[in-house]
Amino acid sequence: MKIAIIGAGNLGLSIATGILNSNGATSMYLTKRDIKSIADFEKYDKVTVTDDNRLAVQRSDILIFAVQPVHFAEILESVKDLLTDNHVLISTITGFGIAKIEAVIGKDHYIIRSMPNTAISVGKSMTCICSNEKGKKRVELAKAIFNRMGHSMEIPESQMQAATVICASGIAFWMRLIRATTQGAIQLGFDAHEAQELAMHTCNGAASLLIESGNHPEEEIDRVTTPMGCTIKGLNEMEHQGLSSSLIRGIVASFDKITEFKNS
Ligand SMILES: NC(=O)C1=CN([C@@H]2O[C@H](COP(=O)(O)OP(=O)(O)OC[C@H]3O[C@@H](n4cnc5c(N)ncnc54)[C@H](OP(=O)(O)O)[C@@H]3O)[C@@H](O)[C@H]2O)C=CC1
């Protein structure tokens, strides 16, 4: 698979790392305007680092766009004459709908919108996908690409903003929960390094329990909460302080912000 990542910033480089770690490309072009910061990637035989988007498009089949929304239309405009039926366009760009992409390059292209997260660099991204009409024929290909670096789900485009909050912003939300648990562990006497180790592996274990058993979280909670024990005491105090409520309100605030951006 010949892959170009147009916009090798935070997300683009996470995707590049995930692809390289999973041996998912025969060649990879990484582009940005100022290439100094990504020159190190040239150490990989398969990788070419360039500021020339047109060259990357000509030499690749799978085009992954990971630029800021404000740059996307201009970049599409600058490469659209090079697009062929071999190209599959995969946009990761928040709030930039398929209709807007088609308005620049037309409908007769395989267009996929994807919403991965930065855990793609370690093969653990939850990636949501939707497509234009023609792109339906390439959804399985896109899923295969993202499944090598985590888990993917096809969703309607109308849910893409919500998926951005839950999956992409979600990495930051879970990091803050892990950080808070770490702070609690330090207060209970662990040193900072130990505290983080305890917090992150416990988080990993909790998610793995659900993924592997298919159970509802409350089933697993029931197994941990001894009657009159310390777990239910702590859990109830967290809820009195608004744990679930604050998470839900944060998620909705984040969604309102994205929707505001979409409507602006
Ligand atoms: N960060 C995240 O976790 C997620 C981000 N997203 C979406 O992905 C997109 C990228 O986000 P993020 O990686 O955080 O942003 P960054 O700003 O880190 O990366 C964007 C990159 O695009 C490059 N760029 C700008 N103009 C051009 C151009 N003309 N040609 C080629 N490259 C260009 C920039 O480099 P230079 O200035 O040198 O050109 C920069 O490195 C956004 O649309 C965001 O909404 C989606 C899911 C998760």
Ligand SMILES: O=C(O)[C@@H]1CCC=N1
């Ligand atoms: O915070 C943001 O707006 C972008 C979209 C998802 C992750 N980063």
